[in-house]
Amino acid sequence: MLELEGIALRLGEFSLREVDLRVEEGQYFCLAGPTGAGKTILLECIAGLHRPDRGLIRMHGRDVTALPPEARNIGYVPQDHALFPHMSVFENIAYGLRERGLRGEELAQRVRAAAETMRIAHLLGRGIENLSGGERQRTAFARALVLNCELLLLDESLSALDVVTRKELGLQLADLHRQLGLTVIHVTHDFDEAFNLATHIGVCNAGRLLQVDTIEQAFTQPNCRTVAEFLGIVNVFPRRGTSPRSCPVIGRLHHALGRTPDGRCVCIRPDQIALSREAPPPSALSFRGVVRQLRWLGPIYEVILDIGTPLVVTVSRQERADLNLQAGDAVSAVIEPAALHIMHDG
């Protein structure tokens, strides 16, 4: 549906560097990455607000790189909502329809329908300044959705909301995506948001798109340290600059994997490590360590284990109760060789 080919753009000190991306029709795609990674600029390139220095943007195979924003039929919801303050909620939603020549009852019906979908029909007569953050966000969504665009671009659209409103709007967005078969590109720096909404993810950093994958694949097989760290995987053990002699744990990990090339590192997801009070069988890849810290994260506990280097393990409440884990306890951490993942150290 959308293809980006070698998109490069320099804006002051910042550069987008040769970004390639393909988003299929009906996909909910999250463009994720830390602040300043270039997500918003890439989104604005797709919306037509920046013309790339190099590269091609295609929609349904048609080159739209040189098309102005008004000719792209793309819905865009920026982070600050950008509602027009001199217009009512009704006029904000009707803006794009008026630009397409709609008037009278047809326009009113379309606006009402979009407002009802976003549950703001009772606010249509209100001015923007009297709306709460969530109501503003709903108005911005309605304004974009009313145009039946081929592609919806959301720029950190939920990040400024309180937790309850964010969850509620997130669920509604997911419903709308399913019901309307929308293609959505959603920029976020919040991995939980991406995990809850998206089917696919692209992780950006410093103007590059580091990995494009399904959410599950990216989470289980991050292709580099930056992606792993963004996805919350803290057990990343470098190869470079760490001799196996100075850190036996890393030496054993690399030994278990065979020869790890330079410039690569090993990552282990915290949920793929088992804790045990017993001594593990000698054949297992295991480490004896001391529980330094236990953090309750709601449904799970995060255990920080000292095995010569910190190792983060997550356990369920039941597992924690069964093991009767307390800070200071000595336990064994058993790692399945399949849980070890080699990736670029960068």
Add this chain to the structure above:
Amino acid sequence: MLRSPTLSAPLAGSGADRHRLAHRLFRITAAGALVFELSFVSVVLIALILFVDAGSFLRSLTSPEILFSIRLTIITVTISTGLSMLLAVPAAYALSAYRGRLSALIDTLLDLPVVVPPVAAGLALLILFGYYLGDAMEARGVFLPHTQRGIVVAQFFATMTYSVRSVKAALDSIGPRLPAVARTLGSNPWRAFRRVTLPLARNGLLAGAVLSWSRCLGLFGPVIMFCGATRFRTEILPTSIYLHTSVGEIEEAVAGTLILLLFAVVTLFIFKRLGTPGLMFWS
């Protein structure tokens, strides 16, 4: 060396008194300066008003010469303000949108008409439109020096910076985000400007127009240099005041001054009502 509590207590007390005294002195100085300035403005205005009696003021006000200068002033000031605002909107838009290596140079050039001494500005206009372009323009029937058209040009030159600055301040306060979103909703740049930027900048634009109008109203230096001071020809209100004063007709001069003052007060009131006092003192 550590002071004992018994020794430091009285010192702390006198220190607090010193602080109170310094604070009071500071407040008295600030308030005193403000009271002096307000009194000075009031006394000057009151002296002017007390100088004329109602009868002679009305007589002067209805004299053909003063009526001519009022009419000419209002017409020229309105035309020059209109022209200046008409050009200021696109110029300010370009200035607001453009960020490049030449920004600083453009900014400085644009501020020149404000910092150039008014008489020098008038002389520069005279040299350009009289010495260099005079013959060519006269051949085409458009001669500017010493004409009423010239008054408009001088007023335009002196006030265009104010117009551009006030419009730019209004556009800057809107920012590029809203027009950009309007573009994604289907507006071309003109429509986005007309439907989003312009309505949002309306108060700033009106304030700019009022500011330019009031600035043109009292403009004297460039006008007298470029257009001279000919009775019933290039006699706008400031010129009229100058002419009457120079021949000892003080009552007529004061009548003209009071009219200017009235206009100024009304425009200032409108300007304040538009709620953009910051535009008076841009940085």
